[in-house]
Amino acid sequence: MFSIEHEFDATVITLVDEGPAPLQEDVVINGFAECVTLEQFDPRTDQVVTITLSPWQLRELAAALDLPEGVYRLKKVADSTQDPE
Template sequence: MFSIEHEFDASVITLVDEGAAPLQEDVVIEAFEECIVVRQFDARLGEMRDITLSMTQLRDLAAALNLPEGVYTSVPRGPNGTARP
């Protein structure tokens, strides 16, 4: 299950683990204009843990989920979707 909320400066997605035990803590993703922040509660430390990805890192991650094993270089794209020099 997941939820999406649109706040003033970010879109917030919450992913809830509904699978078989052992279940993981909820994952909260905050999408800002310049970066993505992924948060999850760490029960061992009793605190939230954050990972911040640039928009380029997020694009590379999305591409990597659909590619076979290997090393790749992404091609920067302009606003209209064409490759930048």
């Protein structure tokens, strides 16, 4: 299950783990113009862990999800779409 909320300065996506136990904590993704943050509560440390990705890193992550094992570099093309090299 997930939710999407549009706030003043970000789009917030919350991913809820509904798989088999043991379940993981919710993941909150905040999409800002300049970066994307992923937050998840870590019960071992009793703290929220945050990872910050640049827009370029996010594009590379999205591309990597659909590619086989290997080393890749995305290239910019004239119409602003991204293709793996």
